[in-house]
Structures are given as C-alpha cells and as structure tokens.
Amino acid sequence: MRRRAHAGGGFAAVLLLAASLGAGPAAAADCRIPDELAQVDAKLPALHAKLQAKAPVRIVAIGGGSTAGAAAGSPDLAWPHWLATRLVPLFPAAKITVLNKGVPRQSAAQMLARFSTDVFPEHPALVIWEAGINDAVHGVDVDDFAETLQHGVDQLKAHGSEIVLIDIQFSRMTESLIDVARYLDAVHWLGEVNGLYVFPRYAIMRYWSEENVFDFDTVEKDARAKLAASVYRCIGERLAEAVRTAAQ
Numbered sequence: 150m151r152r153r154a155h156a157g158g159g160f161a162a163v164l165l166l167a168a169s170l171g172a173g174p175a176a177a178a179d180c181r182i183p184d185e186l187a188q189v190d191a192k193l194p195a196l197h198a199k200l201q202a203k204a205p206v207r208i209v210a211i212g213g214g215s216t217a218g219a220a221a222g223s224p225d226l227a228w229p230h231w232l233a234t235r236l237v238p239l240f241p242a243a244k245i246t247v248l249n250k251g252v253p254r255q256s257a258a259q260m261l262a263r264f265s266t267d268v269f270p271e272h273p274a275l276v277i278w279e280a281g282i283n284d285a286v287h288g289v290d291v292d293d294f295a296e297t298l299q300h301g302v303d304q305l306k307a308h309g310s311e312i313v314l315i316d317i318q319f320s321r322m323t324e325s326l327i328d329v330a331r332y333l334d335a336v337h338w339l340g341e342v343n344g345l346y347v348f349p350r351y352a353i354m355r356y357w358s359e360e361n362v363f364d365f366d367t368v369e370k371d372a373r374a375k376l377a378a379s380v381y382r383c384i385g386e387r388l389a390e391a392v393r394t395a396a397q
Contacts, residue, residue: 179362180383182353187387189394191346193311196274196396205244208232209268209310211260212279215318216251220377224249231385232277232392239393248273256283257297264301269308276305277348277388279315281332295335302343313392314340314347319354320365346395348388354380 199206210216210229218227233247250267252260257280268276278301284294298314305312316336317329333351340347357363357380368376 180386182356182387186349186353186356187390187394189346189391191340191344191395193275193313193346193392193395195309195311196392199274200240200243200396203242203244206246206275207271207273208245208247208275208277209250209271209273210247210277210279211250211263211268212277212315213251213255213260213283214253215381216249216279217253218249218251218381219253221374221381222378224251226378226381227251228381228385228388229277231382232389233385235386235389236392239389251279254283256287256289257281257294257301258289261297261301261304264304268305268310272308273310275313275392276310277313277315278305279350281317281336282329285317285327285329285332291331291335294332295339298336298339299343302339302345312343312345313388313395314345315388316347316349316351319351319358321358346391348391350384353384353387357383 196206210232214220216227216229218224218230221227224230227249229247229249229251233245236243236245236247248271250263252263255263260278260280278298280298281294284291302312314336317333337347339345354363354365358365363376363380365376
C-alpha cells in the first residue's frame, strides 16, 4: 500500500468531540482554509448532470459519531446538516436532500453492513463516507480496513452512486495514545487508486488548530459541545464548497 505522510495525530479530538452531550447553536467561526486544502481534483459528473437537469438529488452521509453529531448533541448540529444548509444557496434550482446515516462508535465494516438498509434503498446520487477512527481505536488490521473500504466503494459504484471519502479528525495529543497515520494513509490511498475525492478533514483541522481558530486540546469540559458544533458547521460548509467544485 502506498503511504502519504501526515504529521501529528487525531485521537484526542475524537475523544474531545465524543465526550460531551448537549449544545447551543454553533458559534460563528472563521472557516477559511488555504488554497491547497481547498483543491479538488476528482469530479462528480453524474451529480453534475443531475444538478444541471434540476433533477432531485439525494446524498447519503454515512459514518460514526461525528457524522451523527453526537458530540454536539443533535444531528441538527452535525456536518451533514450544515452540508445541506450550504448546498441550498449554492444550487438554488436543485432539489437536494442530505440523509444523515451516522451511528456512533461503528467500524468501517459495521458501516458497510448497513449499506443494504441505510444506503442502497435511498438510491443516492452521492455517498459521503466518513471512516477510520473507530478502526484505529480498536486496532483493526489496517489492510482489513482498506479492504473494507474497497468493498464499499465497489458496491456503491455498482449501485450507481458517486463517492466522497472523509478522513480522520485531528488533535495533537494522540501519538502516545494511538497510531492513526496508517488509517489516514489508507483512506487517501483508496481515494487515489479509485479516483475519488478525499475530504482532508485531518489537514484542515490541523490548520485550524495551528491558526488558533479552534482549540482542540485545552478546551474546558463545559465548552466541548459548543466547540464540536462549531467544528461540525465549518466542516459541513467546507465540504459543500468541495462538492460544488467537484460537480462543476
């Protein structure tokens, strides 16, 4: 398997975002990212055609706790909600529905097992699949993880869905806890060999941390849910911009 180099770790952010319940509205934040992180090389031609035809578009978001919005306390504060909110003004003539199929603490294999009930019946034009951290936490063999992702990609393609992958969350305090780099590399490797766009959540969150947009490591416990909601909002909005670029 080819490897991509990624600095730092990602587990503490997941602990931080998964630890809290309940939150108010997401606080306003500067969600900007540098041009190199906003670059989208892969295309979504089928989604483009549907949008041009003003046909109904269904998007399924499948993943773990961050997809479900667990840390913020509600799916209405999760990134799929903000993805939908941002896509509406980007494509005002389209009829876009984003379906949140996130289930906390699931491995990629458990998500794949739900495709038959949670994904395929929806006939989505686009599936956005967020996976990796729970496999890293539980020490799933990285090659088995990559094989699961490939099976999922193959099945989604066979059902006529286009695909976007989302990589792992970031925080500095992970090196002594868990090695996420191999799983991060696996997601990007799958993207490369299948010609898929991988939303670089890890690198984006690292940038926000370095620029002091968000404090993932020293935030007080009672502020964690608010932080999670703000991060989810920024992730959803940046992802919407990436989908627009890929669908042009």
